[in-house]
Amino acid sequence: SVEAPRLCRDCRELDLPRAFAEADEFFDANWDLVLGLRQRNSPSFTGLQVATLGTRIVPDEKAACQLCRFLWDVRAGDAADDGYHLRSFPSFWALPFIKLSSGAIRSNHRRAPSSVLAVVPAHLSDQGEIRARLLGHGSVIFRAPASVTNPRFVTARPIAPIADLGLVSDWIAFCAKNHGPGCLETKGGRGKRSKTVAGFRLLDCATRLVVEASVRQRFVALSYVWGAPGGTADAAALLRWPKVVEDAIAVTEALGLRYLWVDRYCIDQDNAKEKHQQISNMHIIYQQAQLTIVAAAGSDSNYGLPGVSRLRETLPSVSVSGLDLLAVPQDAYKSIRESTWWERGWTYQEGVLSRRRVVFTEHQIYFECGAMVGYECFQLPPSAFHSPSLLNQERFIRGGLLSGFSGVESRGASSFRQTTSAHKDVRDVAASHIRNYSHRKLSYNTDVFNAIQGILTSLQIHTVLGIILPSSPAGLFPGSSTPPAETRRDLCAGLVSWWHESPHAIRIPEFPSWSWVGWRGNV
Ligand SMILES: [Zn+2]
Ligand SMILES: [Zn+2]
Known part of the structure; x- marks a missing residue:
């Protein structure tokens, strides 16, 4: 020196x-x-x-x-x-x-x-x-x-103000090679149903135009928070892409892809019918995306992605006695849990449903697919903590944060395979998701059911306004014969299976009080 x-x-x-x-x-x-x-x-x-x-x-x-x-x-x-x-x-x-x-x-x-x-x-x-x-x-x-x-x-790996996205390409390539292009396709979820979403559009990064497209197109999805509702954006501001979209375009292009899906711009917000259709198909959109860029920093869409247009803070370092010493950032889980993105309701299913997530936190980039995690701050081959037998891997690697099940602090993350395990009852899986999701915030009461519908649909379980129904609900509806005792028992169980963790739940008048969606509070 x-x-x-x-x-x-x-x-x-x-x-x-x-x-x-x-x-x-x-x-x-x-x-x-x-x-x-x-x-x-x-x-x-x-x-x-x-x-x-x-x-x-x-x-x-x-x-x-x-x-x-x-x-x-x-x-x-x-x-x-x-x-x-x-x-x-x-x-x-x-x-x-x-x-x-x-x-x-x-x-x-x-x-x-x-x-x-x-x-x-x-x-x-x-x-x-x-x-x-x-x-x-x-x-x-x-x-x-x-x-x-x-x-x-x-x-x-020292964290530079601007991130090296080559690392993200390496993670994606490793995942595609070892876990398959759909990264551990789930039973009944990915791949089987007809993949068409009416009115589907994508942002073409090359021309900057929103174009009609098929969900089979290779594209990147963006998960972010819009910011405070009801803002009075002037016409000029509406014509520019917010910073988070600009940065996501840069990342998409750096990863060699051309199309980006951003809810606000790819769904016609004035067309109620089309909007409803896309919301009901959200699970297809996030599952079909090659990866989802998660903006887990800042509280609105003008903050941008740290390490892309936004310079990251340098961490403490010092040179003494011929040694260069450096600190690594706090655990990415902590950064994500402290973010506004984590608090919001809509982003819950966006994280769960995605096949690969590239999360831009304040301090570093974090990667999570169906079978592995990557941290920008550590230099080690992806294969080092990856076992060809994924079930064996659970014994020494913590499960994913965004694939669900770990939403509640203190409960810790659980296994990657839980969502895909054939032995797990899908209704238990759905109940875990509902529990995690009820901790999130929504800007509009009426969104409470919409923002988790994609998960419930992809699990192929029957629900009525968020209440999980018996596996064969046919007999419950008018005109049919008396349902079997087992079905009636399951329905009663569904109705009494939720309760609030705190006594301060707030009533949401748009929904009935017999379902958890009729209340705001943790269940
Ligand atoms: Zn993977
Ligand atoms: Zn000293």
Whole structure:
């Protein structure tokens, strides 16, 4: 480097190259700790102590020492009076999608991990809490790829202000090759029904015109939030594409595709009949798209996609003793759950129904298809955490966030295959989706049923205003004979199967009170 970094006396005494080298060696020799496995009654692993920092690291602006400032910026939350420790961990700890305590990694991917460092509040002594803090705060310190002498398994990819979309192409190519073009086609969902949607239109990125098209055309879908309803857009503003659409056009073209579907511009908003038809076929549209671009940053359509036209914030980094150190962003799940996109009702089924999702968060790009996840900030081959037997994969990889089932914080993500498993009752699947969906917000009361209809239709289950009906509802309707006892029992079960988690549900007068759609509140 050109300019020698100014370090305080304490920091000059920290031998970081040696700390990394010792940790690399220690974790190579102690795989049980790497995997989070431990013997019964042995203490849980809370990191290898590198140095006691105490209370000497202080808030940003007061620190004259570059390393002190860096350590403060990447600390894993606030400490008590006893201050901080600098500890090392195996890099598996930094991968949010890896389930620790899993023997599966041992057999499949036993390769030397790189070690990482973290600034941990000294009072923390629980393994699970420490890992959650490291992931939630973006508190893992990696060596930059150039600073790692012997190439090791997991390294960090620096997050540049503008994203390299070649990475997204690689993920899509890997998915198409290993999971098939439709990425794990679901039973009865994709592929079988006649794929025509009347009045379907696409935005042609080459001419910038909205043209009539077939849903069999290769296209990209966009999932985003419009912004506050009822805004008074002037005529000139209506003629321009909002920034998120401009950016999505750029991404579509960078991925070698030509057509983009954007609800607001591809559905004729003034044609009630056509609008209704497209809403009822939303599942076909999102399932037919090659991928869905998810705009999970900002609160309206003029924010744009971070890393495309919008420059991303650079994360803390520092160069000391010949080492380039950098921090990785917080877990992409956290960024997505904190976004306005995640709060909204319509986007729920857009995430669930898509076959591949490329999510632009404030900090990085996240990829999720039916069988794998990709994080921009980690450099590792997609095959590393991908098992040819996808069922086996569940043992060591956390399930997807957007494919459903993990919408409620604290409940954690569940398996990728749940949506496609033939053994799972589709009515249970539908009930899980309804539960997750009821946490979302809608601008218009009347949308409460429309915005989840695509999921219910694609599962091919019978519902009346959101109430899940028995598998054979024929006997329930006027003019037919008395339904069998089993059918009547299932209907009663459907009517009493939902309840509100809080007592403050608000009545939605447009819908009957006997269904959850008649109320606003979590069920
Ligand atoms: Zn210092
Ligand atoms: Zn896939």
